[in-house]
Amino acid sequence: MKRLVLLLFLLSNLALMAQPGKVYKSLSEVKNPEDVYILKLNYKRLRTVPRQVFAFTNLRVLDLGKNFIDSIPAEITKLTNLEELDLARNHIRVVPEVIGNITSLKVLNLSRNPILELPDSFSNLVNLEKLIIWQTGVIDFPPSFVALNYSLKLIDMRVCPMSWDNQQAIEELLPTPQKKWDHVCNCK
DSSP states (O other), rough: OOHHHHHHHHHTTTGGGOOOTTTEEEEGGOOOGOOOOOETTTTTTTTOOOGGGOTTTTEEEEEEOSSSOOOOGGGGOOOTTTTEOOOOOOOOOOOGGGGGGTOOOOEOTTSSSSSOOOOOGGGGGGGEEEEEEESSSSOOOOOGGGGGGOOOOOEEOOOOOHHHHHHHHHHOOOOEEEEEEOOOOOOO
């Protein structure tokens, strides 16, 4: 009887056995792509996003920060469960429109990339709570960003070359989220 109870317990908790809290720090550690929920490939000197990543259908957290990645591939949209994406300190210049298709995103970190603008498709990121774009060249948002006014809790735009007018325009477009930015400069 005890064995039957134990067997039933194990079967009912099969999903928990995938270790959703385990942090994978190397692709070679992965035995089953469906078991990967958290993947941290920061400081790996990557030049592109590894194609294997797109097979991790249960991926919730992807950290690709502090690499040499210069573009975000369209296949990123295969990660439909992705909640946190960290691409900080790379060489990304353009954020593609497809990023707006990852509607499960809650945290997006694009800081310290040479990005100058964000696409209109961000307005589709209805679950986005934190947008971290400090030390980028982003100084304004498309009008469509008004759709994020209540989902966004924090926008971090420190060390962006913003003028007082830029800050006021963002404040009018998105009055609800907390904003972190530096004192205005005499930037033009």
